[in-house]
Amino acid sequence: MTSTRSESEAAFRPATLADVPRMAGLIAAADLPPIFIEEFIDGFLAADVDGQVDACGGVELYGDCAVIRSVVVDPSARGLGLGGQLAERLIALAGARGAGDIYLFTQDAWEFWKHYSFIDVALDEWKGPARACWQYQFISQNAEMAADIHTMWLPVSA
Numbered sequence: 533m534t535s536t537r538s539e540s541e542a543a544f545r546p547a548t549l550a551d552v553p554r555m556a557g558l559i560a561a562a563d564l565p566p567i568f569i570e571e572f573i574d575g576f577l578a579a580d581v582d583g584q585v586d587a588c589g590g591v592e593l594y595g596d597c598a599v600i601r602s603v604v605v606d607p608s609a610r611g612l613g614l615g616g617q618l619a620e621r622l623i624a625l626a627g628a629r630g631a632g633d634i635y636l637f638t639q640d641a642w643e644f645w646k647h648y649s650f651i652d653v654a655l656d657e658w659k660g661p662a663r664a665c666w667q668y669q670f671i672s673q674n675a676e677m678a679a680d681i682h683t684m685w686l687p688v689s690a
Contacts, residue, residue, distance in 0.1 A: 541581055541582065541612075542579045542580065542581050542586075542587075542609075542612060542614055542617070543579070543580045543581075544577055544578070544579050544580075544617065544618075544621060545577065545578055545580070546574075546576070546577060546578070547573055547576035547577060547578040547585075547588060547590075548573070548578075549570060549573060551576075551578050551585050551588070552569050552570055552573070554584065554585045555569060555576065555578065555585060555588045555602075556569055558585070558586075558587070558588060558604045558605075558606055559588070559602045559604055561604075561606075562602075562604040564601075564602050564604065566602075567666075568666055569590070569602075572590055572592045572601075575590045575591040575592055575593065575625065575629075576588060576589070576590040576591075576602075577589055577590070577618060577621055577622065577625070579605075579609075579614045579617070579618060581609050581612065581614070586605065586606040586608065586609035586614065587603075587604065587605040587606065587609060587614040587615065587618055588602065588603075588604060588618070589601070589602055589603035589604065589618040589619070589622050590602050590622070591622045591625050591626045591629075591631075591634075592665060593626070593629055593630075593631060594661040594662050594663075594664045594665055595660075595661030595662075595664075596630055596631060596632045596633070596659075596661060597631055597632070597633045597634070597635065597658075597659050597661040597662035598626035598629070598631035598633070598634045598635070598662075599634070599635050599636060599662060599665045599667065599668070600619075600622050600623070600626070600634060600635075600636040601636065601637075601667065603615060603618050603619060603622070603641070605618075615644065616647075619644075619645070619648050620648070623648060623686065623688075626688065627688040631688055632687065632688050633659055633662065633685060633686070633687055633688065634650075634685070634686045634687075634688060635653070635658055635662050635665075635668075635683065635684065635685050635686075636650065636683075636684050637667055637671065637678075637681050637682070637683055637684075638681070638682050638684065639680050639681050639682070642682045642684070645684050648686065649686055650684035650685065650686045651684060651685060651686070652682055652683070652684060652685075653683055653684060653685035654683065655668070655671065655672055655683050657685070658683070658685075671683075
């Protein structure tokens with residue numbers, strides 16, 4: 533279902549602990565793991581539409597690397613450009629916090645992330661600090677479960 537609401541109605545802001553239940557629901561509904569949100573809340577952004585969180589995404593920092601995760605948009609708010617705006621804001625946030633390299637995992641949004649200059653990269657090409665990411669740890673230890681998952685990389689421009 534595509535929304536009839538306008539893009540101008542979205543308010544982007546840092547997520548708070550009070551947003552976690554709603555964000556976890558959105559993340560789970562997108563078949564993504566709704567875990568470690570509280571632990572990385574300082575890297576999550578929320579997009580409010582009509583007074584509720586209708587999109588969110590996060591960036592986790594590991595040394596001079598970042599991992600983008602859980603970029604989701606509620607079906608009722610699709611078509612407003614929220615996913616793209618979140619992607620741009622998370623990339624900017626990672627860069628502002630000192631990340632020189634940004635990584636992510638995706639199964640269904642590979643084409644979406646290519647629009648933001650992410651390229652495929654082999655798991656063993658991830659830089660050392662990013663390998664501390666819980667997602668990296670899980671996927672590297674369960675490769676048979678991750679056959680359809682793309683690993684992507686974006687160098688942050690100076």
